[in-house]
Amino acid sequence: MASTQRQTAANMPDYDAARASFSWEQARAQLSGLPGGGLNIAYEAVDRHAQGPLADTVALRFIRRSGERLELTYAQLLDESERFAGVLRDLGVDRGERVFSLMGRLPELYASALGTLRHGAVFCPLFSAFGPDPVEQRLRLGDARVLVTTPPLYVRKVAHRRERLLGLEHVLLVGDEQEIERITDVEDLRRLMASARRSASIADTRPEEMALLHFTSGTTGTPKGAVHVHEAVVAHHATGALALDLHPQDVFWCTADPGWVTGTSYGIVAPLTHGVCSIVDEADFQVDRWYEILQRERVTVWYTAPTAIRMLMRAGEEVAGEYDLSDLRFVASVGEPLNPEAVEWGRKAFGMPIHDNWWQTETGGIMIANYRSMEVKPGSMGRPLPGIEAAVARRHSKGHPVLARDGTLELVDVGTESGELVLRPGWPSMFRDSLGEQARYRACFRGGWYLTGDLVRRDDEGYFWFVGRGDDVIKSAGHLIGPFEVESALLEHPSVAEAGVIGKPDEIAGELVKAFVSLVPGQTADEELRRELLAFARRRLGSSVAPREIEIVAAVPRNRSGKIMRRLLKARELGLPEGDISTLEPES
Amino acid sequence: MSRPVRVSPQELRQTLIEAIVEVAPDVDPTTIDPCEDLAEQLALDSVDMLATLVSVNERTGIEIPERDYPKLATLDDAVAYLVHAAVRQVDAAARQEEDSSI
CATH class of the missing domain: 3.40.50.980 (Rossmann fold)
Structure with missing residues (x-):
């Protein structure tokens, strides 16, 4: 079994050939469609298998907290x-x-x-x-x-x-x-x-x-x-095959919670459309529990996240060596960029590198990936999925993409210059609207491209490299957190006058939410209040969104138009040069 | 890491509770059910649990390998684990001293 798994041919043996011949129409033809016309994700995921030879195949295998299994x-x-x-x-x-x-x-x-x-x-x-x-x-x-x-x-x-x-x-x-x-x-x-x-x-x-x-x-x-x-199901299915290399009879484990897009697109839809057995662990991360699941369930394709991988690394690669993980054929990661050390650690622990890929809630499915058949460049996001056109748009110092006279985006060629990652709209799992906010939706598109908000560069082999976020959104333990949401909650506290929230780099979680708050006049900054604010934020926001650290400061820096200077807070936190602060309001 | 000293189960329980409240000040220690899963009853996520156990290690010097974390799932289990781990580590350190003095 072990050797046969690793000898299984990749679904996409030649990236360039696949890219040249791919069409979304052909990808759509891999699905059944509703008998009377139309398309429904549930039909592709369940009905067509339940009515065919896979009716008695396990679709979902739940591992309850107790360790007990429940199969459907x-x-x-x-x-x-x-x-x-x-x-x-x-x-x-x-x-x-x-x-x-x-x-x-x-x-x-x-x-x-x-x-x-x-x-x-x-x-x-x-x-x-x-x-x-x-x-x-x-x-x-x-x-x-x-x-x-x-x-x-x-x-x-x-x-x-x-x-x-x-x-x-x-x-x-x-x-x-x-x-x-x-x-x-x-x-x-x-x-x-x-x-x-x-x-x-x-x-x-x-x-x-x-x-x-x-x-x-x-x-x-x-x-x-x-x-x-x-129609998103077309991309869920296609990426399941191309980016995750799903084959019939695979045992697939996506560790993401369906409360986030990965746990829905790849924790529910994609594996089911492929008719494979999908593992669902009801409990949260535990070192031995996870290795045991990989071993006992004979997981062949594993899709997990950098925070979990870094926690496994903390436990030591020798722990992995205690388990028989020879059924594993492909390991992929998403959530935040996977550091090169973690990619390489996969070689020691699993006998293969961990394949990082990139996408976001708005894209609905994997867009850029390190594929099974391609050389992995540790630290890179990989190359665009067949059917996806990706480019790097030059940005003004203020952060907006540079527009040419004809309204098109000025694109950066390969090299060291970074810019905003942009995608040509039209893939099936692209978001179609921001619910109730059409203007906000339209603002995501410029010059015929979708603006991802992520800063990247592209090397001469077409691999993309993540450089940073173009905005102030925080990625912590694979979760995307909006600073505004956290600041708003803190401002509800009667002692807080201003709040600025940043992502503070963290070895395990990628970033941790850190808040800087200033107090209303007459309020004394002490340890008791700091704890009260932490407690207040956790009660309102929950542990995954609330700040892990709060620092009470004399004033939260704002620019002349009153906008919180989160970049400046972050620069100070990291001890970096503060850059151009000419638009900053005096702090007195 | 400093060498662990022998401490009573009561002290270890107190230290653990202090570490939890430091990470999650929203927790009312008087409401903790000592037999229930800590993460579940107190809505602690894996980053909270990691921070709590790292803090316990810093406060007591007791080594808690990552893979032992499930053994500290409830307050009672965690205290029992820490008591045994402290004894083991103190004894090991004493043996080492004896060996080196021979």
């Missing part, structure tokens, strides 16, 4: 999603309405996602570690009609704000029956699913119909609701 075959997953769609129908949920989830990686999460798509409604997963503020804001912005969650998460994060969420008609809880009975204004999902008439017919969705909603953070303003359509 494609036929069973179809049954579960038909029941969930039946529940939505009975509740009167309309096509296009939003169904949110806020829960750990429980089987019901997957039934909800696929059942929602099946019903023609829109699925929006939220990360369960979000605090009440991010949860309420996203439920409101996304106009949630239904929320699927658990009793503890509901009580802690939603119940006390329920009356402010007028559009939220149904809260479906997964958990202990008696616990659910004690909560008012909710329904027991398992009970509803057990009695629901299955919804055997799937919604005849059009390819351009809204399917998924993923919130992502920007430097300013509220989180952005990136709208994805059913």
Whole structure:
């Protein structure tokens, strides 16, 4: 088995040839399409396998916290999603309405996602570690009609704000029956699913119909609701084959939580469209637990994140040596740039480099990658997916791309000059809208390109190298955090006058959220207040978004127009030259 | 890392709680169920847990290898682990001193 896995031919043996011959039409032809025309992600992921030779193949294998396994075959997953769609129908949920989830990686999460798509409604997963503020804001912005969650998460994060969420008609809880009975204004999902008439017919969705909603953070303003359509499944499937090298009979493990886009595109959709067995671990990272899963489940393709890899590195490569990982054929990473040492560490621990790739919530799927058949350049993002045109746009010192007279972008050729990574629009999983904010959506495009906000350079072999973010968004432990959201929460505290939030480099998490706050007059800066502010932010934002450090300062630097100078805060934090501060307001 | 000294289970429990509250000041120590999973009941993520155990190591000198973290999942388990680890490390250090003095 071991040797056969590594001898399996790569799906894309020749990158240049694949790039020359690739078309999205051909990629679309790899999928079935709905019998009556149209396209639905759930049909490609579940129905077509459940009705064919893969009906009894394991689609999802859950590893419960206790270590116990729970398997759902494609036929069973179809049954579960038909029941969930039946529940939505009975509740009167309309096509296009939003169904949110806020829960750990429980089987019901997957039934909800696929059942929602099946019903023609829109699925929006939220990360369960979000605090009440991010949860309420996203439920409101996304106009949630239904929320699927658990009793503890509901009580802690939603119940006390329920009356402010007028559009939220149904809260479906997964958990202990008696616990659910004690909560008012909710329904027991398992009970509803057990009695629901299955919804055997799937919604005849059009390819351009809204399917998924993923919130992502920007430097300013509220989180952005990136709208994805059913046609995205074409890219999920194609990238599963080309970038993750998925083959029939693979055992695939994507460690990301579906509360983030990776956990949906690659934790739910892509492996299922390929008819492979997908591993879902309900627990969070633990060194031996993860190695045990890789070994026992005979994982062949593993998609994980830099923070996890760096934690494994901390434990030592000899730990990896205690396990039989010979079934592994391909290891990939996403979330933040993978440092070259971590890429190389993969060779020692797994006998192969770790393949970094790059994409973002807005792109819906992998865009730039180190492929199995290609030489890995440690530290690089890799090369653009076949079907994706990527370029580097020159930027003004103020950060905007340089436009030529004819309105096109001025592009940087290969070399040491960095610029903004831009992509030619038109791939199937590109976001189609920022929910309710058309102007914000349009601002992401200039001169016929999508502006990613990431700064890169490209070498003479066409590999892209990440240089930094073009804005102030923070990437911590694979999660994208908008500084504005954190600053806004801190400003709610009566002692805080101003707040500026940055990402502080961290060996394990990539960046940690750090806040600088100034106090209202008369308020004394002491350790007690600093702790109170940390506690206040954690209660509102949750552990994954709240600052890990707060520093109380005399004033938060702003420019003349009043904008917080996060760059300056970061430069000071890192002890770097502060650059041009001529537009800075005096701090007195 | 400084050499661990023998400390009582009560002191280790207190040190652990202090480390948790330092990382997550929103936690009310009086509400911690000593038999329940700490991360789950206190909504601590993996970065919090790492910071907590690094802080315990700094405060006590007790080495806690990364792969042992699951053995410190509840307050009671963590205290039991730290007590044993401290004894082991003190004994090992004493043996080393004896060896080097021979």
